[in-house]
Amino acid sequence: MCTVTRAGPGRGVSCVxxxxxxxxxxxxxxxxxxxxxxxxxxxxxxxxxxxVDAGQAETDLAAGTLRCPRCAGGRLRPWSWAAERRVRQLDxxxxxxxxxxxxxxxxxxxxxxxxxxxxxxxxxxxxxxxTALVAHADGAGYRAIAAKLGRPPTTVRRWLRxxxxxxxxxxxxxxxxxxxRVDRETLAGVVARPQPSALAYALTALGAAVAAYHRRLYPxxxxxxxxxxxxxxxxxxxxxxG
Numbered sequence: 001m002c003t004v005t006r007a008g009p010g011r012g013v014s015c016v017x018x019x020x021x022x023x024x025x026x027x028x029x030x031x032x033x034x035x036x037x038x039x040x041x042x043x044x045x046x047x048x049x050x051x052v053d054a055g056q057a058e059t060d061l062a063a064g065t066l067r068c069p070r071c072a073g074g075r076l077r078p079w080s081w082a083a084e085r086r087v088r089q090l091d092x093x094x095x096x097x098x099x100x101x102x103x104x105x106x107x108x109x110x111x112x113x114x115x116x117x118x119x120x121x122x123x124x125x126x127x128x129x130x131t132a133l134v135a136h137a138d139g140a141g142y143r144a145i146a147a148k149l150g151r152p153p154t155t156v157r158r159w160l161r162x163x164x165x166x167x168x169x170x171x172x173x174x175x176x177x178x179x180x181r182v183d184r185e186t187l188a189g190v191v192a193r194p195q196p197s198a199l200a201y202a203l204t205a206l207g208a209a210v211a212a213y214h215r216r217l218y219p220x221x222x223x224x225x226x227x228x229x230x231x232x233x234x235x236x237x238x239x240x241x242g
Contacts, residue, residue, distance in 0.1 A: 047110065047112055048111070048120050048233065049111050049113050049114065050114055050115075050233050051113045051114060052116055052218055053218075054113070054115045058078070061076055061102055061113075064076075064077065066102070068107060068109065069111070071104060071107040074104035074107050074109075076102040076103065076111060077102060077104070077105060078101075079103035080101045081099065081101055082101050084098040085098075085118075086123070087122075087125050088151075090125065090127045095125070099114045099115070100112070100113045116225045116226075117222060117225045117228070119233065119235060124151070124155075126228045126235060127222070127224040128149060128151070129235060129236060130223075131149065132149060132156055132159055132160070134203060135148070137197060137199045137200040139196075142156045142160055145160075159236060163199055163202070163236065164198075164199075167237055168197075168201070169198060169202070170234075171202035171203075171234075172198070172201045172205045173205075174205075174206070174209075174230060175205030175206035175207070175208060175230065176190075176205045176209075178209035178212065178230045179205065179208040179211070179212045182209070182212035182213060182215075182216050183216050186208045186209070186211040186212040186215070187208050190204055190208045206227050206230065206231075207223075209226070210223045213230070
């Protein structure tokens with residue numbers, strides 16, 4: 001049985017179950033993470049799937065081992081490409097990305113497989129945004145962070161405001177849940193350890209989840225790629241479309 005619920009803070013999470021154990025792409029054991037093989041549903045659900053390994057996802061699509069997250073029995077198949085986008089990297093370069101589109105023959109829904117080093121509807125890579133969040137948790141202001149990253153101060157300030165309050169708490173809980181269900185040992189001392197801010201608590205929990213994923217699932221995947229998968233694309237709340 002495959003069930004899908006709405007994703008995102010305050011609306012539950014996308015939950016996709018029922019992948020066969022023999023599937024070429026492993027199923028993440030985090031219930032509610034929305035992981036289909038090596039892909040997780042994003043905040044743009046139901047049209048975007050966050051992909052840890054684009055090459056493996058392409059192989060799985062061709063083999064028919066990725067089950068459609070919108071219906072019980074369909075298997076996703078390659079179906080053209082999404083529009084090319086440019087994503088700014090932490091090293092100052094700009095990468096061109098043209099995500100793969102997939103289609104389910106059973107329910108005729110289409111999905112976009114977005115590499116998880118990107119963020120949905122964001123022009124900056126997850127590592128860029130994540131570096132800004134870590135610096136802010138360490139006490140840096142938005143102007144200093146913007147100068148270091150070469151980004152407009154207004155952009156960085158918008159990122160930092162977006163992770164305040166309820167969203168920081170949602171990130172913290174997401175990290176704890178992921179770490180606990182993948183490798184509980186990585187949480188040793190994390191929950192009770194004092195932190196200076198809600199953001200610092202959130203990043204510490206996400207760091208524990210990354211350690212769990214590295215130990216049990218994806219030992220070579222970049223940290224911010226995994227965080228994007230763990231958060232289902234919600235490292236920042238969704239940017240407005242258009």
